[in-house]
Amino acid sequence: MTAPIVLTIAGSDPSGGAGIQADLRAIAALGAHGLCAVTALTSQNSAGVHSVFVTPPEILASQLESILADTRPDAVKIGMLGGADQVEVVARSIQKYELTNVVLDPVLASTAGVPLLDLEGKSALIRALLSRCAVATPNLQEAQALTGIAIESEEDAARAGYALLYLGSPAALVTGGHFAEEPQDVLVTAGGAHTLRGERVHTRHTHGTGCLFSTALATHLAFGLDLREAAAHAKDFVARSLRNPVVIGKGRGYPS
Numbered sequence: 001m002t003a004p005i006v007l008t009i010a011g012s013d014p015s016g017g018a019g020i021q022a023d024l025r026a027i028a029a030l031g032a033h034g035l036c037a038v039t040a041l042t043s044q045n046s047a048g049v050h051s052v053f054v055t056p057p058e059i060l061a062s063q064l065e066s067i068l069a070d071t072r073p074d075a076v077k078i079g080m081l082g083g084a085d086q087v088e089v090v091a092r093s094i095q096k097y098e099l100t101n102v103v104l105d106p107v108l109a110s111t112a113g114v115p116l117l118d119l120e121g122k123s124a125l126i127r128a129l130l131s132r133c134a135v136a137t138p139n140l141q142e143a144q145a146l147t148g149i150a151i152e153s154e155e156d157a158a159r160a161g162y163a164l165l166y167l168g169s170p171a172a173l174v175t176g177g178h179f180a181e182e183p184q185d186v187l188v189t190a191g192g193a194h195t196l197r198g199e200r201v202h203t204r205h206t207h208g209t210g211c212l213f214s215t216a217l218a219t220h221l222a223f224g225l226d227l228r229e230a231a232a233h234a235k236d237f238v239a240r241s242l243r244n245p246v247v248i249g250k251g252r253g254y255p256s
């Protein structure tokens with residue numbers, strides 16, 4: 001049996017911690033084969049993001065067309081998108097190639113607060129992408145920004161998850177790594193809300209953790225697991241990676 005194929009549509013992080021570099025690392029570590037379409041060239045290191053050059057939408061469209069006319073991925077992870085035009089390009093590709101197992105990580109800003117998607121891009125993402133993915137994986141800040149619901153508890157996270165379903169997403173996994181106590185994630189589907197509990201790994205080397213999680217989730221879906229199993233495995237994968245950080249630079253390193 002050949003390894004499943006996972007396509008990541010994401011930005012480049014030259015320091016290796018986040019974006020396509022993290023995604024391809026996770027896909028390979030889990031035994032699948034990675035393809036990538038690059039949405040932006042960021043300049044960043046362990047201390048923060050310095051600049052962002054957004055791939056022209058027609059070049060993103062061309063990358064996707066080259067890949068998808070030739071190969072059918074078993075799952076797709078969508079990470080950083082650089083604007084409404086890119087959102088539309090990705091939505092058209094999903095529709096044209098009837099892509100399934102699409103995991104949408106709605107990246108809006110870096111942890112330090114550098115905006116990575118503007119307001120117009122955010123509304124395009126809600127309008128054109130949420131309903132075309134299998135699951136959206138916002139962290140607490142992203143879930144809050146997409147739904148307007150302030151999240152301070154597991155119940156709030158579930159409410160935000162239901163709001164994302166109302167906005168069109170078939171499922172929402174609100175990741176709770178930023179909760180003060182336990183890092184519980186809340187998976188909401190039409191069948192109800194389910195909390196995935198985990199032990200906190202105490203580390204400051206967390207750069208790109210969200211990228212790793214959404215990609216691990218897509219990869220487990222590509223292997224044929226159902227959403228709940230895939231989410232539990234992705235959570236374990238991230239916890240293991242956080243326990244073995246790559247400590248580089250003067251700022252935050254990243255999970256291996």
Ligand code: PLP
Nearest residue numbers: 011018019080107110111207208
């Ligand atoms: N750079 C890229 C290309 C990303 O995709 C992301 C997040 O998804 C980030 C930076 C932000 O990483 P962090 O949240 O660790 O700052």
